[in-house]
Amino acid sequence: MVMDGTTGRVTRRRVRTRANLLRAAFSVFAAKGFGHVSIEEVCEAAGYSRGAFYSNFSSLDELFFALYRERADLIAEQVSGALSLDGPDLDVPAAVDRVTEVLLLDRDWLLVKTDFLVHAARDPDVAQSLLEHRARLRRAIADRLARARGHTALPAVLGDTDAAAHAVVAAYDGVTTQLLLDRDAVRARSWLKQLLTALLTDGSGTPGHSPH
Secondary structure, X not given: OHHHHHXXXXXXXXXXXXXXXHHHXXXXXXXXXXXXXXXXXXXXXXXXXXXXXXXXXXXXXXXXXXXXXXXXXXXXXXXXXXXXXXXXXXXXXXXXXXXXXXXXXXXXXXXXXXXXXXXXXXXXXXXHHHHHHHHHHHHHHHHHHHHHOOOEEOOHHHOOHHHHHHHHHHXXXXXXXXXXXXXXXXXXHHHHHHHHHHHHOOOOOOOEEOOO
C-alpha cells in the first residue's frame, strides 16, 4: 500500500514536471525562436535541473514533438467536434462556420511551429517525424469526410477524401502564414472560411448531392 502511494506521488510529480517543462519551453521558443534555445534555458525558465529535463525528454526535438502532439490533438478534436454535429449528411457551409470559429489560430504557436519547420527541413529524420504528426490531422478530417460520402458529394476536382483533407490542411497552412505577417486573426478566420467553402463546395457555398 505504501509503495503504491509513493508511486502515485512520483507519477503525479513527474506529470507536473513534464507539463511545466512544456509550458516553459513554449514560452522560450516563442520569445527566442526554436533554433536559438538551449536545454539550459528551458530548464531555467521552468525552474528545474537538466536531470529533470532528461528524465522526461531526450532532446529539444522530442520536447517539441510533445508540444506539437498536444496542439495537433487539440486541432483534430476541434475539427472533428465541429464536423460531428451534422448527421450522415454534411452541411458544408455550417460545418465550415463551426470549424473556423473554434480552430486554433495562436500566433505564438505558429511562430514556434514555423521555426521548427525550418529546422526539420534540414534534417530528414526530423522531417519524417513531422510529416507523420501532420498526417494525424489530415486523417481526422478525411475520416469525417469519408463518413459523409454517399450523402454529400465533394467537388470532383478534389478526387478522394484524402486529397480533400490535404487541400483543407494546405488552406490552413496558407492562412496561418499570412497571419504571421499581418497579425490579423479576424481576417485570417474570414479568409479561411472563404477558402474552405470554395474547396468543399461548388464555390457558391452549396455542396453537391450524391446521386445515391
